[in-house]
Each structure stands twice: as structure tokens, then as C-alpha cells.
Amino acid sequence: MKAHVYKRKHINTDEIIPARYLTMDKEAELAKYAMEDIDTEFVNKVEAGDVIIAGENFGCGSSREHAVWALRGAGVKAVIADSFARIFYRNCINNGFLAIECQGVSELIESGSEVKIDLKNGLLSDLKSRKEYHFAPLPDFAQEMLDAGGLLNLITKK
């Protein structure tokens, strides 16, 4: 999985998926516009299974879950950020989409590096620099939701 690094703080959901696309709500449609207001080239660069690495407070602003869907639709496997805004983080967990908080990560990994995520041990490996970084494992309830494939699957199961 290749890392696309955006060091800036406070990348907001208006940038991840601008409101002009909010009459769509299917992942495949939204995917075409993912990150458009921050990087118009993103959708051409990203490949299935890649990850986004970002600075603090990623996903702040609007509660639009379309931000998560746009990223997942574009093939993004996980977002790893210094920190997350709360509604975006919730939306990730509720969708069974991987959001990993790893303080300082945006300064440690270079764009284009191949990375590996070991969820069980809370380890992020940079295959280029051969360095490893620790992150706190997901909370139990988040792991449970991830395993179930999201909040609604969990509710229907119960």
C-alpha cells in the first residue's frame, strides 16, 4: 500500500468532498471527486489499497459521511493521521473503515513510500526507510464494528 501524504492540519470534509457533489451518495460516483479541493491529481494517483497519511484534525467540518465514502470509493484502504476530527472518526468506525491515529506520522513518512499496517500489534511499517511506528490499537468497540463491517451490521446482528 502506497502512502499519499498531506502534512497540512485541519483538512476538512469540504475539501475531501466538496458540497457541489453532495447530490450523489454512491461510493463509485463520489470517488471521482475525492480530495478534489486539496489535490486535483489525487484521483489519478491513488490505487486500490493505498493509504492517506495526514496531519492533525483530519476530517474536520461538515458531518457529511460522503467524505468517507469518497475515499473508500477511490480505493483508499485507511487514513492514518496525527489526529482526527470527531464526526469524521465516528463515521469511519461506523462504516468499518480504518482510521488510525498515530501522533507525528505526517512528518515521519514520505509520500510514495510503501507502508504496511499491523492492526493487531499497532504497528505501522515504512518499507522504504525500514522504520516502524507504534499506534494505539483500536478500542474494542471500534474493532468490533470493523469486524462486523460497520454499525448497522452490528445492530442488525444484535
Add this chain to the structure above:
Amino acid sequence: MGQTITEKILAKHSGRDSVKPGELVNAKLDLIMCHDVTTTPAIDMLKEHGITKVFDPEKIVIMPDHFVPNKDIKSAEMVRKIRLWAKEVGIEKFYELGNHGVCHALLPEQGHVKPSMTIVGADSHTCTHGALGAFSTGIGSTDLAASLATGELWFKVPPTILFNISGKLKDGVYAKDIILEIIRRIGVDGARYKAMEFKGEVIDALSIEARMTITNMAIEAGAKSGIIAADEKTLAYLKDRSEGDFEILQSDEDAVYEQQIDIDISDLEPMVAFPHLPDNGKAVSDIKEKIIIDQAYIGSCTNGRIEDLRVAAEYFKGQKVAKGTRCIVIPATTDIWKQANKEGLLDIFMEAGATVSSPTCGACLGGHMGVIAGGEKCISTTNRNFVGRMGSPDSEVYLASPATVAASAVNGYISDPRKAVGE
């Protein structure tokens, strides 16, 4: 050990005597607010999971507002889907065009919000309703679907930051300036995951509408919720709008706050948040350059209420919107529109060369009814000035109070509302 209002509300709704910050609770919900953009996907999710009922139609309110009156076929299809689904599941509180409005102005105006409630809305500015002493927070579509199905939702109990606001507001300085100053001080993630509780003589003196301007922007500091304890003013506000009992909760004397921030606003000036973050505030007298504006926007869940329109109208009396500047005024709800019309405010705006339209979130999020082009600058009474927020990613949004926006509209550049405007 004492508790904050937020902790008391969450404890009560999760069948506990007390809760502590960091604990996970499953809280029963008293009110769920839905709008057009985020509800359509929630309906699909419910259907995909075979969920054909909602937990209690009486506790669900639907307020299409973002792209209404519908801007294109897709947005019309979205509201149609919600309309049909509401019928299927028996939700009657549907605010159709003609009774519509920006959800966070409409929900309390129509008496749905009461103190000590737990409220969720699939919109980030749902924190507004804490102005009436409720726990109210924004959620996404999956949370909305789960809430609609079960009437419950998981929350991590947030730590609370107490903002004690003292002093006396100077003329020309408003609630919007207070919240822009607070966000300037703590930053757009200064209250991330936390509850912001506001109190003090300044808050006591503010009207309920002005308090809503403050709690509305709690999310712009990253907060989960903003809250102001209910008082006599709250009761007076609720008297003619709301039925049924409610409890009024106060934070205990020995409540544990993560932090207390004391702010004396006696010297506060009108504030303008520069592009592209709400924490990029400057006092108006510190703006040395002349910032020519293409558009001035007065409206939204932050500042589209009747008191805001009254303040703005004062600047347009006998004046004209500057040549080269467009000014859009959007009363936030149908009742506000009617009241502004009755008071002659709409005539004042139109005579000055502004335009007045139907209630909608529209231009605030670059949706419709006032989208701005690349290279343009807009001064706005709204709550976000992110890149591309009101249109082109190459445009700029400046946030300010209705007074500052109106003064700027008349002058054609960002102006101090305390100085004379026009010719």
C-alpha cells in the same frame, strides 16, 4: 463528586447515576433531526438492512434545507425519496416548502428543542441546540440510520471546558464576535471531542437567539457539543412554542472541568475570520488593507434569525449596496421571513439593492443561490470559511457578524460597523 450539565444529561439518558469523561455510554435519544443531504443515504442503509420501521415517529423531525427549493433534478429526487419514506414509516413532522427553514434555526423556533434533552442531527451544526440547555451533537448518516432504528446511540462522555465570559459588550459588538474570539484563542481543534459550556454575565445578558450563534460554532473549535444552562430567558423562549414538561439541569458547584477559560470581552472589537479557517480571526481595527468584496451574505443557522436581520437592516436604511458588490439576505426560516416582511426589513434590503430569497442553507456551503466564482471574495455571517466552502476553491470567505457584513456591503469593502457607512 459534582457533575457538569452534559454529564448529568448523558447519565440520565443511559440509566446511570453518574458518568465520567471517557466512559462509553449508550444514550436514549429524545429528538432526531434529519435534512436532505445526509438522510437520503440513511434511508438506503435502513432498507438494505431490512429495517422498515423507525423507533418512534414522534421523536423524528425532517427539515430539508440544504438544496431547497430544489436546485436540480438530483436534489429534487433526494427530497422526494425522503418524503415517500417519511410517509411509509409514519413521520409527520416534515417541514415542507412553505414551512421550511434552515434546520438549526427551525428546530428550536418550532418548539422541538427543550432543556436536558439528548438531540442528534445529521449535520455538524446540531451543537446549536445546546443554547437551550440540551445535549445536542452532529452525526453522520450511519449514526442517523442507527438512531432512527433504535432510538439510542453510543457516545464517549466528553470532558467539558468551561468558558466564563465577563464584562460588557461594546456597541457594534455581538455574539458572533464573542465566538470568533473564542475560536481564535483556542483554535479550530481547541475543543476537539469536548463539550464547551458557556456561562457568565455576558451569556446571561444575551438573548436566546444570540446564544444560538455561540453554540452553533462550537463545532468550529472541534467540539462535540456546546451548552448553556437554561434560565428565565430560556423558559420565556419556550413558553409559546413548546408543550410538555422538561427538567432544568445545572452544573454542580463542584463539577469537574477539564479546563476553565475566563474571558473579559469589555475590550472586544468586531471580529473578522480571514480565509481559510474560522480561527483566523482579526479585530476589525487591525485590518489595515482595504479588502474589496464581491459578495456579502447575511443568513444561515449562525446569523439568519430576526435579531440578525434587524441589526443588518439598520445599515441599509437610506443607503445602497456598493456598486460592484452583490448582497444576498436569506431569512433562515419561513416565520423569520414573514416577521422581517411585517417589520418592513425586507423592503429596506431590497430598496438598498440587496436581494432577498427563500430560506435555504444554499450559499453557505456553496450549494446554490449565491455560489461564488474563482478570485471572488465574500464576507458572510455564516460559520465556515474553508477552501471552496461557498464555491470555487479559488474564492475567499471572510466570517463576521451581521453588523460587520452589512456595513461592508454598503461600503464595498470589509468595514468597521462602528463607523459611519455609505456616502
